[in-house]
Amino acid sequence: MAKKTQRPEKNQHSISGDLIHILVVEDERHLADSIARRLQEEGYAVDVVHDGEEGFQLASSKKYQLIVLDLLLPKRDGLHVLRELRRNRVQSMILVLTAKSTVEDRVEGLRTGADDYLLKPFAFAELIARVESLLRRQGVEQSTILRVADLELDIETRNVRRSSRSIHLTAKEYLLLELLMRNKNRILTRREIAEQVWGYNFDTGTNVVDVYVNYLRKAIDEGFPKRLIHTVRGVGFILKDE
Template structure:
């Protein structure tokens, strides 16, 4: 998943980013309403975790801006305002869910997953291509019935390739989506990660799935 956290409290924002990263997800942080609104309406996020009490512009304004441009964007309000009237206000403005601080990260994660299931934004729980399979709920990978152990970064890379089978993905696009970074043409981070992934997913098998298009990028596909 790619998550936007709009939260001005540094410890809470860092806690959330760490929690999502440990789940293998990418999380961006905005610390005020203006920056958060800009990222929310211009970025491509699976879910937005939005605090209400923000500097510059509050979460109510951000939520209204999101809803005016992206009606189906999953948004979870995260705030210390626990009055029923505040929760009702958030839901009327278009929030999909509401969690009161303090909270357990496990509950937040469960709510995020439920939002994505309901909105059909989340990718399929199980991705399959040829004899390769990923269970995104359990973070497990199999090929030809063999269990393959992947590091979190390798898992994110493979899952991204499997969401676009047959489509050539440039190094820039992979870097942005898997590492959440701007690609430096002199960097070989994507190539190194692909090599490591191939050692586990392709090298032990006669049929290769990850292919290089020189000067362009990579594609997941079967070839004779």
């Protein structure tokens, strides 16, 4: 059974007032629930199913703007679902999740009709960024502006403003701020930041992250009554509006 559509709480994404619907087909229940929860936080209406058969039925019968599809599914293989959906002219954007890392696997997925793929394990921020980019390709009006309190970041023009005062950032500072804003109200560990901003997948053993967070603080928090970037001692950093 498909889970009932979960209504998003806030920040609603919509096409002329209607909610954007996303279908998540993933057999790992915990993972599926986390993905759904995160997408809902971003303001999407999300349905979740746990096998290929149900996924195919639901994707064929209901109009989704985007489908997040795992490849290894019970009852009906993800690639098979993908092929059948494309044969039936289902126009939804399809983002494939796969644990298969070889080039051949990726090429096969894209050839079969996937619009993008994401290699497991992935960071939620990346999932969200890809979802947004795919929806934009789909012609869905996506706000390109990330907003926390009076801080705004336009991911298209790369303009950063706070209280309508323009802020200049270096490339790395910008990436760091985008990451923090995409993960607002979530604690990011130093290692996560290092991996996603600098691409280091190991313990760097340096305080580069701290240094850059401080640069960023100077740029966006200095001179404003409310601080947005907070240090969580022993864990990492968080950007929140409190």
